[in-house]
Amino acid sequence: MTECFSTATYNQQLTNKITHLTDLLSEFSLPELTVHTSPLSHYRMRAEFRIWHNGEELYHIMYDKNTKKRVRVDSFPIASLLINQAMQAILPLLQHNQTLRHLLFQIDYFATLSGQLLITLLYHKKLGDEWLLQAQHLKQQLANLGINANLVGRASNQKIPVDVDYVDEVLPVLGNNFSYRQVENSFTQPNAVVNIKMLEWAISVTKGLSGDLLEFYCGNGNFSIALAQNFRKVLATEIAKASVYSAQHNIAVNNISNLIIARLSAAEFTCALKKEREFKRLHGIDLDTYQCNTVLVDPPRGGLDVATIDMLKEYQTIVYISCNPQTLQQNLQQLTLTHNIKHLALFDQFPYTQHIETGVVLQRK
Template identity: 65%
Template sequence: MTTPLPENEYQFLLDKKVQHITTLFGEFSLPPLDIFPSPSRHYRMRAEFRIWHNKEELYHVMYDPYTQKRIRVDSFPIASKLINLAMQAIVPLLKSSEILRDKLFQIDYLSTLSNQLLITLIYHRKLNEDWLIAAKNLKQNLTNQGIDVHIVGRASNQKICLDQDYIDERLNILNHIYTYRQVENSFTQPNAKINIDMLSWAINVTKEISGDLLELYCGNGNFSIALAQNFNKVLATEIAKASVKAAQYNITVNTINNVKIARLSAEELTDAMKGVRKFKRLDGIDLADYQFSTILVDPPRSGLDKNTLEMIIKYQTIIYISCNPLTLKDNLSFICKTHKIGQLAIFDQFPYTDHLEIGLVLSKKDE
């Protein structure tokens, strides 16, 4: 980003988004809003850039989503300070290495509040032993500049890890440190401060709920691990293998004893709960052992499908984390026939955009 951030307009832009949500959900009976603002800069923990080659020159670029115009990016103030430091350091190192820059077309950065960095270099050519040697030199040069970095190389049907393809985040949530393994090319929450706010909010609004928790779309166990303290047992599901593996590690490293992860999609779990299908991936997990009072869903932008909606309204309490207010509104038109909204929070995950993360707690209406 080559232009300054409109930081003096941040509060105005946030207020505008809040007003939009209030209007959008005006047909529902809404409780008072909890609003969680983001830092105005250096809030984004991951970033992806195309690499532009111009003879001996090389630099990061992004594309305007409307005009598709190429924009040179020498600094990126919405990204973490660590990503910005790495962006400055890596360009001259790539320019000086023909092996590293040859057919390099994209760089992905993933950083943590614990100052770990993962860089993925993506190529339009097959990577060989010479590339590996050059990449090791790159890692050493970045390390010498004080950057704790791990490097992954990718090409078509090829992935090379110099040492590891993950970094470990450490989040202070209500004065407790949680460790979360984050794997390259897997989903992680992009705004770490807002993620801390979401997890703290979720813990606080579920303190008085008893029973067991079922979570769909658990990713690396982000919510289920933090919320385990408020429930007798937690069963969480996720379909992506890398995320399931990370979640299993996170359960162990945080010494959580009441959480189990099943590699199932929301649709598959719905079938399993109905007894429609049996899954070998549920071996060792007896669904009958759980007394689920609460379900947490954090679906993709498309929201929840009809079968999953019909399944979740059977629970006393629904925690819904949404990244798309439009599909959330559509889902609420169904859910609010049986449930009422008790808690509503707005998390400014993506400042200076129209996007918002929303958290709701819904309870069954009295019969």
């Protein structure tokens, strides 16, 4: 392992994040911060690379954020071992296949702890039957090298799976194995080991709470499926169709009987809850039968809008998963008017970057 990925380097970057987060939230009365570490290397389950054509040679590149210069990438220590194996294997095969290499500009890799792999090839051209035939051959060539991968081709307004466009992940969480279908080009937690720690934390801080759980931005059901064991009923919302499809599958495969997913945005659900508007997508769901004392939110980097914050203040317990400490701080300035911070956690989803993932539990005063 290189010096860049040494224990000392990792611990220093983590210390910097802890200091930054606690300084940023210093205006609030904070409980003890729990810190959840990442593996030093091979922790990332997703990786995207541009493909550089240098005569007959192909290689992966990334662009330096500061200099904007391209950097050749022959190995990628932050990505899973499976992704690194695929990176080494696929380019020599593509290099000698004119159909597959022509106007190829990017390759995305998507792996799981369960050993599944999805590779997406992105093109500046229309894909046809010959491409599909050659992609099927490529899949077999990879299998002959011991790499069992599903392949997807993407071009403008085109998506062609060779077989399927997803991977099935299995996460061991506090003695249970949760299965998650993860669809290509939809959101998933990129650091699977840290995701397990996030789920374990969420289960522990919600154990013993009364009533039902409401979750916004549920994605493929990552949190709601694991947390269903702690609540009488769970109602989760998600707007992205691919994520809703995955969540429905995941509910079924995990035999979760007390969880329903509604395809609504947070703003739409707020309108429905206040009976300001009816939605056909809520057909068959009687909101009056839910007693949601707890709400979980995992918003995008922009944080929560004003209407959602006002609605959250009505709940006894708020579980807030944040991917942006700046917007978290802004939202907490409003939420702490009615709630106290009971639990605070840092999850190192993205080592060696400035990115901080935070978990906060607030209890109504």
